[in-house]
Amino acid sequence: MVDAKKQDVRSKFPPVENGKSRYNLNSGKYLKIWQGPQHPGVTGNMSLELTICGDEVVDCKTHVGYLHRGFEKLMERRKYIQCFPLVCRICVPEPDFNEYLFAVCAEELAGIQVPERANWLRTLTLEMARLASFLMWIGGQAGSLGMGTIGQWTMTMRDYMLDLFEELSGGRVYHMYIIPGGVRADLPAGYGERVESTLKQVEKVLKDVELSLMHNYVFKKRTKGLGIITPDMIDEYGITGPNARGSGIKRDIRKDNPYMVYNQLDFDIITETGSDAYARTWVRLKEMYQSIDLIRQMMEKMPKEGPFFQKLPNVLHWKIPVGQTYHKSESTRGEYGFYMVSDGTELPRRVYVRGPSYTHAVTLMERLAVNTNIADTAGLMVSLHTYPPEIER
Amino acid sequence: MSLKDIIAPFSVWKRAFEKPYTTRKPLDERPGAPRFRGFHMNDMDTCIGCGTCGEICQNEAIDLVPVSGTRHGDSGLRPKIDYGRCCWCALCVDICPTSSLGMSNEYIWIDNDPEVFRFIPGHDDKPWNNSELGYRKAEGYDLLDGKRVEMPMLSFEESRKSFIEMVQGYSVEQAKAEADRCVACGICVATCPAHMKVPDYIKAIRDDDMDEGLKIVYNANPLPASCGRVCSHTCEYVCAVKHKGEALSIRWLKRYIIDQIYLGDYQKVLEEGEPGNGKSIAIVGSGPGGLSAAYYLSLLGYAVTLYDANDKAGGMLRYGIPEYRLPYDQIDKDIDYIQSLGVRINQNTRIGRDIPFLTIYNEHDAVFFSTGLTDPYGLDIIGEDLKGVIPGLAMLDDVTNGITPDIQSSVVVIGGGNVAMDAARTSKRLGAEVTVLYRRREVDMPAEEEEIHESQGEGCILITQAIPLRIEKGDTTRLKLYWGKAEMVPDGPGRRPKPVLIEGSGEMIECDTVIPAIGQAADFSFLPEEISSNLSFKRGYVEVNEFYQTADQKIFAGGDIANPQRDAISAIANGHSAAKGIDIFINNFSDNRNTSGENQ
Numbered sequence: 005m006v007d008a009k010k011q012d013v014r015s016k017f018p019p020v021e022n023g024k025s026r027y028n029l030n031s032g033k034y035l036k037i038w039q040g041p042q043h044p045g046v047t048g049n050m051s052l053e054l055t056i057c058g059d060e061v062v063d064c065k066t067h068v069g070y071l072h073r074g075f076e077k078l079m080e081r082r083k084y085i086q087c088f089p090l091v092c093r094i095c096v097p098e099p100d101f102n103e104y105l106f107a108v109c110a111e112e113l114a115g116i117q118v119p120e121r122a123n124w125l126r127t128l129t130l131e132m133a134r135l136a137s138f139l140m141w142i143g144g145q146a147g148s149l150g151m152g153t154i155g156q157w158t159m160t161m162r163d164y165m166l167d168l169f170e171e172l173s174g175g176r177v178y179h180m181y182i183i184p185g186g187v188r189a190d191l192p193a194g195y196g197e198r199v200e201s202t203l204k205q206v207e208k209v210l211k212d213v214e215l216s217l218m219h220n221y222v223f224k225k226r227t228k229g230l231g232i233i234t235p236d237m238i239d240e241y242g243i244t245g246p247n248a249r250g251s252g253i254k255r256d257i258r259k260d261n262p263y264m265v266y267n268q269l270d271f272d273i274i275t276e277t278g279s280d281a282y283a284r285t286w287v288r289l290k291e292m293y294q295s296i297d298l299i300r301q302m303m304e305k306m307p308k309e310g311p312f313f314q315k316l317p318n319v320l321h322w323k324i325p326v327g328q329t330y331h332k333s334e335s336t337r338g339e340y341g342f343y344m345v346s347d348g349t350e351l352p353r354r355v356y357v358r359g360p361s362y363t364h365a366v367t368l369m370e371r372l373a374v375n376t377n378i379a380d381t382a383g384l385m386v387s388l389h390t391y392p393p394e395i396e397r
Numbered sequence: 398m399s400l401k402d403i404i405a406p407f408s409v410w411k412r413a414f415e416k417p418y419t420t421r422k423p424l425d426e427r428p429g430a431p432r433f434r435g436f437h438m439n440d441m442d443t444c445i446g447c448g449t450c451g452e453i454c455q456n457e458a459i460d461l462v463p464v465s466g467t468r469h470g471d472s473g474l475r476p477k478i479d480y481g482r483c484c485w486c487a488l489c490v491d492i493c494p495t496s497s498l499g500m501s502n503e504y505i506w507i508d509n510d511p512e513v514f515r516f517i518p519g520h521d522d523k524p525w526n527n528s529e530l531g532y533r534k535a536e537g538y539d540l541l542d543g544k545r546v547e548m549p550m551l552s553f554e555e556s557r558k559s560f561i562e563m564v565q566g567y568s569v570e571q572a573k574a575e576a577d578r579c580v581a582c583g584i585c586v587a588t589c590p591a592h593m594k595v596p597d598y599i600k601a602i603r604d605d606d607m608d609e610g611l612k613i614v615y616n617a618n619p620l621p622a623s624c625g626r627v628c629s630h631t632c633e634y635v636c637a638v639k640h641k642g643e644a645l646s647i648r649w650l651k652r653y654i655i656d657q658i659y660l661g662d663y664q665k666v667l668e669e670g671e672p673g674n675g676k677s678i679a680i681v682g683s684g685p686g687g688l689s690a691a692y693y694l695s696l697l698g699y700a701v702t703l704y705d706a707n708d709k710a711g712g713m714l715r716y717g718i719p720e721y722r723l724p725y726d727q728i729d730k731d732i733d734y735i736q737s738l739g740v741r742i743n744q745n746t747r748i749g750r751d752i753p754f755l756t757i758y759n760e761h762d763a764v765f766f767s768t769g770l771t772d773p774y775g776l777d778i779i780g781e782d783l784k785g786v787i788p789g790l791a792m793l794d795d796v797t798n799g800i801t802p803d804i805q806s807s808v809v810v811i812g813g814g815n816v817a818m819d820a821a822r823t824s825k826r827l828g829a830e831v832t833v834l835y836r837r838r839e840v841d842m843p844a845e846e847e848e849i850h851e852s853q854g855e856g857c858i859l860i861t862q863a864i865p866l867r868i869e870k871g872d873t874t875r876l877k878l879y880w881g882k883a884e885m886v887p888d889g890p891g892r893r894p895k896p897v898l899i900e901g902s903g904e905m906i907e908c909d910t911v912i913p914a915i916g917q918a919a920d921f922s923f924l925p926e927e928i929s930s931n932l933s934f935k936r937g938y939v940e941v942n943e944f945y946q947t948a949d950q951k952i953f954a955g956g957d958i959a960n961p962q963r964d965a966i967s968a969i970a971n972g973h974s975a976a977k978g979i980d981i982f983i984n985n986f987s988d989n990r991n992t993s994g995e996n997q
Contacts, residue, residue, distance in 0.1 A: 085540070086455035089486030153409050160418045167430070174434040174500075174532045180486050188491070189432065189535035212408065219405035221398055313538040318577045319492070320452055321603060 045382025245338025543642025625652025684712025944978025
């Protein structure tokens with residue numbers, strides 16, 4: 005937990021024995037407080053058990069279990085097609101990665117090839133989801149450091165993105181659009197224009213956000229040096245996504261293992277070298293611009309017509325041959341993966357969901373929180389961009 | 398820290414002068430998107446209550462509940478949705494075979510009574526019932542397949558030259574692919590006269606479990622090899638998948654199961670009957686009704702003796718249906734298994750001629766007769782008795798017996814039923830030119846659609862609205878048939894229009910043979926006076942109760958003489974019911990025992 009050489013009598017840090025901090029709460033030196041599960045500074049249904057000395061955190065323990073809905077187990081009792089409306093609920097703010105990964109696992113095991121246009125539409129949805137998810141996140145990042153106005157702007161923009169989803173899929177939050185075999189519907193008429201006008205609005209707001217947040221002295225002061233992820237922690241904890249890229253690690257599944265149509269799109273991996281919350285904010289902000297660019301590229305390059313759904317066997321008794329597979333994709337938080345095992349029956353034997361938030365919110369947070377101020381824990385946690393629903397599948 | 402870092406945050410103020418983004422009256426100013434998955438609506442007239450929506454619902458939010466009125470091919474149930482469970486995934490809309498389910502683009506439904514959120518869409522009056530907008534299944538996206546796996550068939554060029562079976566049967570892959578289309582709604586079960594558990598045996602095909610399939614089939618039908626070929630398949634007319642295009646070929650899937658198993662293996666798969674109970678039953682007629690009764694009675698432990706007037710058992714299956722539709726070895730397969738259970742069949746024994754009816758009536762504990770319709774109707778026109786006028790059934794009978802009928806080179810068949818089609822196509826195979834005359838329109842023809850289609854494909858000429866007037870001796874040919882054109886005159890509501898001869902119209906066909914095939918009547922002459930006076934008859938049928946028991950408690954009757962559906966599968970169902978009825982009548986019945994022949 006804490007470096008051994010800091011442990012002299014005057015240190016605020018309690019001594020560490022067998023990897024655990026030992027402190028006497030009756031000594032009056034330490035105080036234990038809970039942040040969450042009902043707390044605006046925690047990113048959802050989890051809590052931090054903080055031990056503080058003054059206003060500094062000397063030990064942090066994360067607690068989850070407030071949102072367990074047992075999706076992985078539920079899927080073992082449902083036919084493949086019945087899992088499809090279920091998986092999006094694993095991650096509420098960004099459901100599409102679940103839909104995509106579930107579909108692609110089932111397709112691989114069943115040997116189904118989806119039409120090309122379906123892949124374009126799927127990638128389009130994923131990028132739109134990325135943008136919508138980041139718009140919510142940046143509001144949280146600013147809000148957790150007391151800049152609520154920016155959150156109001158970006159949540160509005162997120163709602164405009166949700167309007168686009170509503171038009172495309174029929175649902176605002178749970179889109180249930182990417183289905184095994186392809187997607188459920190084609191683009192509505194005139195969709196491209198509405199996408200473009202929304203993107204323009206979002207772009208304008210992002211510029212304002214950049215100016216008022218990234219060049220904000222208070223924001224800089226509070227986030228620079230906060231939650232430093234050193235390169236050696238990357239592999240130790242299995243850190244992926246913008247959290248890794250903020251530490252200068254070029255790691256992006258869209259580039260490293262291109263899936264769907266990402267190899268036909270023109271983009272670079274965005275990295276920053278600051279390793280702190282400020283650098284991560286930059287990575288995400290730039291990735292939002294990148295998403296806008298990718299959506300534009302896709303609207304341009306996408307085949308204008310063609311089938312978007314490959315006929316499945318009768319889904320009411322669809323048996324998938326024995327096999328197992330793992331698929332991953334680059335979500336806003338990092339590597340999102342689905343591991344599916346089929347035993348040849350109508351029900352999946354096991355579906356395991358690898359949500360990046362597990363690593364980032366449960367273990368990494370415990371380490372990064374130490375030696376921060378109480379007031380910064382909220383900002384730190386948001387800077388890791390975690391969504392508890394995916395921790396507890 | 399730069400000066401910019403100090404000043405930049407104040408840029409947020411510029412938005413203080415912008416209009417807010419919030420929509421003040423969202424319900425009025427912003428309706429749901431055209432595809433929005435709002436509240437369910439259901440077209441009551443298109444919905445058939447198949448329950449596929451409930452089947453796919455992963456939340457079990459949909460129950461099928463009875464609503465008023467049941468049409469043919471409609472379960473009489475309608476989906477009731479519980480909005481406490483629904484997750485608005487709209488898979489129910491996607492899978493609906495009739496596309497009757499949809500969703501409106503309504504956002505909000507407020508009520509203080511929680512019970513109203515369990516409702517029957519379309520049935521309960523809701524403001525969005527006629528909404529044009531909302532989620533519908535998109536074009537180009539479909540979870541069900543409306544296209545039937547094509548059955549390998551002989552081409553018409555080949556088929557019209559030989560008596561080889563036309564329908565060649567599915568391969569394993571084809572059968573599995575076809576079985577995969579089933580949604581297992583069970584509307585077919587309700588429609589089948591024998592209530593065969595169609596979805597269950599189709600599942601057995603998917604699971605590649607032919608033994609299980611055979612058991613399920615034999616539970617309700619002991620003549621599956623025959624029925625798998627010539628059943629009138631009422632099931633297929635109501636199949637839920639038919640609403641997407643073509644119905645499942647239920648009949649051919651049944652045939653597939655039977656084709657996969659050798660007769661010698663039946664005994665290993667099918668259950669054994671009960672031990673003999675010392676009672677004996679006589680059955681008159683070895684058609685589908687008689688054979689079915691014989692099978693189920695012998696399973697129940699009765700000693701069954703079957704009396705049949707012909708050389709071989711099978712009745713109309715063998716003597717009425719040509720070999721290219723139902724090969725004789727397939728009838729033999731069905732009958733051989735029934736015989737292997739200990740059923741005694743006395744061939745060439747006509748009751749009333751060789752053995753008096755009273756003898757068997759007194760010797761046995763009960764009698765079941767299913768003698769069928771054997772007396773062809775006459776045309777009632779001049780020249781009917783000329784040489785060259787051969788009744789359809791007599792001609793088909795000859796062909797089965799190996800006698801080539803004397804039809805020469807041109808034939809006119811009169812009638813529009815299956816016998817007429819069989820006679821026409823058989824004549825074609827014997828090398829004759831064939832014309833079919835039918836007095837109503839093609840849509841009115843009682844023959845099966847595929848028979849009409851195939852007969853035309855093989856080159857039979859169909860003339861509709863034609864009424865035969867008289868037959869004369871011909872000059873160059875053996876006969877001359879005069880006929881007149883008919884017009885269709887409405888015959889009151891609910892009845893099909895009737896053909897009326899157009900006065901003055903008259904045409905003539907020169908032909909060698911005229912084959913009348915306009916239906917048959919039952920022949921009850923084998924019943925002695927003291928028996929027949931006790932039974933009651935109505936329009937040529939014996940009157941029976943639900944167990945096919947006649948007014949004489951000891952006598953049961955079934956098949957074409959007792960039910961107006963006049964097809965093999967109804968006769969089989971009658972035989973099964975009569976077997977149960979006889980069991981009850983003889984007081985052998987107990988509730989604990991499974992009389993349906995189902996596995997214990």
